Amino acid sequence: MGKQFFGTDGIRGRTNQGAMTAATAMKVGQAAGSRFLRGDHRHRVVIGKDTRLSGYMLENAMVAGFTSVGMDVVLLGPMPTPAVALLTRELRADVGVMISASHNPYQDNGIKLFGPDGYKLSDEDELAIEALLGKDLALADAEDIGRARRIDDARGRYIHAVKRSLPEDIRLDGLKIAIDCANGAAYQVAPSAFWELGAEIVAVGVNPNGKNINARCGSTHPELLQETVVSSGADIGIALDGDADRLIVVDEKGQTVDGDQIMALIGSQWAEQGRLTGGGVVATVMSNLGLERFLQGRGLDLVRTKVGDRHVLEKMRSAGYNVGGEQSGHMILLDHATTGDGTVAALQVLAALVKSGKRASELLHLFDPVPQLLRNVRFAGGKPLEVDRVKAAIADAEASLAGKGRLVIRPSGTEPVIRVMAEGDNAGDVEAAVASICLAVEEAAA
Known part of the structure; x- marks a missing residue:
């Protein structure tokens, strides 16, 4: 039986319609909580969100759902999807939740779920949760209802983890970086991480109002960043999407660099450094033939999957690859994260830029895409x-x-x-x- 609620990346839809209502969100919390009530320890769920207006409604509904079945809730506030995955593991939580519709407009929202290992749920778990949505679930006794609390240092924890992904001998001093955070989840953490590493920051898309997430900004609308890079004289531009699990790069001339070129750079550099595992890179059927030919010219494979970063991740885990992604900008670097992380991938690009001493336009266009x-x-x-x-x-x-x-x-x-x-x-x-x-x-x- 196919899934009715979960799609290629969690549950997603127009807010207050279909599956994306407060009532359904509460049921998802109850179902997911019931699924992960395993063992006799005190159970915990971590919940993050992006900056959509509807995030408040869905967050509160999910808190009600999880606490009603006896799970404690840790609220992170606006944080990137990879931060939720990271903190689910670090806080020894049983499940993690990201409330986001990624690159979609603010009218949409979504629910992504992570297991205790920080990876997105398997098809088996998603089907099991769906099966529970239509049932009357056992609620906790009054004395066992869960508690909810916010943690104040979530941003600092994630920034620290992001900075650790950069080699210790690399600093960003002297680099002028324009960054577009899409008025989304990374509007605070990404500029802070780059600044703490020494870069001069020109930030746009960092004034969320609940309705401007991804609105003519971010990785799906790079025109704002292109203009900002050129007008500010930046060395490079980084555009994230609403939940910061993908990125697009802009060179100093204002030219965009997509996920295929980023995979070519990271894959080939890691191969030269002896860090690449699996003998190649995992991408989807949408990646350009030029990427495949580029990698083949260096003795590396391009393994293709169905569209969707979950399919890329599944292949990476099963076959031992540590670099994968999508042309759209999802970058999965398993040495550093359990899901796509635009900020971590950006730091790998910046490290290559610093080491090479080249301009971004010289470094980042490694192959000519075929039409x-x-x-x-x-x-x-x-x-x-x-x-x-x-x-x-x-x-x-x-x-x-x-x-x-x-x-x-x-x-x-x-x-x-x-x-x-x-x-x-x-x-x-x-x-x-x-x-x-x-x-x-x-x-x-x-």
Whole structure:
């Protein structure tokens, strides 16, 4: 049986609609709490959130849910997703919760759950929690109801952990860094971490008001950072998303550097230093063919997974890789974190910049991406990918790209759209392939 609530990255949706209501959040707290009531110790959950207005509502609802089944709650306030994963382990908690819809607009929100090891929950645990949502769960006796408290040093703990990921002989003195925190969860911790390491900071996207998270800023809208880097004369720019588990880099000329280039840099540098495990890098089917060719030229593999950082992480853990990520900017560095961490990945980039003595534009563009085109086709219902005319269009496009490109077609896990991506050495062939498939899907969905 498939999951009804959990998607590719937790539960996510429009606030006060569907699954993203206070009532459901409380039930999720009760269900997750019941699932992790194991052993006779005093049980504990860590809850963090980003800066969305709805975070207050969902946080309070989840506190009610967890405490009602006998779990104590530790509240972190606005903190990055990787900070929640870290503190779940450090505080010996039984479960961790991040209330965030990542890069989505403020009207959306979501719930991500972590196990006591700091890793996102398995499919087995998510299915078990879903099964409990429809049941009347046993509530704690009056004397066993959980307590809730906030901890004041959560930011300091995370900043300390982030700084430890940088080699001890590296300082950022002399670097002018522009950082865009997307008015999100890292608006305090990321600028502080870079400043404490010696950098001069130009910060934007650090004035959250509950409604401006990801609004024309952050990793999904790098234009603000591009303008800031150029106008301030910064050496490099770092753009995080709303929950700070991904990043996009901007060089001193204002050119963007995506996750593929960042993986190429970190993977190749760690290989040279003898730090890379698994003999390569793990990425999704969306990563550019240019990355694969770059790594192959250095004797390294590119292992591809389905879209979603959880699939990347699963492959990394099962096969012994320590560098992985997504073109969108999720960077998973298992030597330092159990989930994607944009701030930690940014520090690896900055360490390479300091060691090389090069300008960012010289260091960060390691390969020329092949032409790649992605389009989304919205549909109202049904299964357009199973329609014969769509299948025929896909087969024709695959034949046209055979030996000189790739085609990836998939339904979105979070909205009713079909994502059509093609890449290849000839831009005209790529555009024609995508156009033909999109037209067929539109006609099938009409």
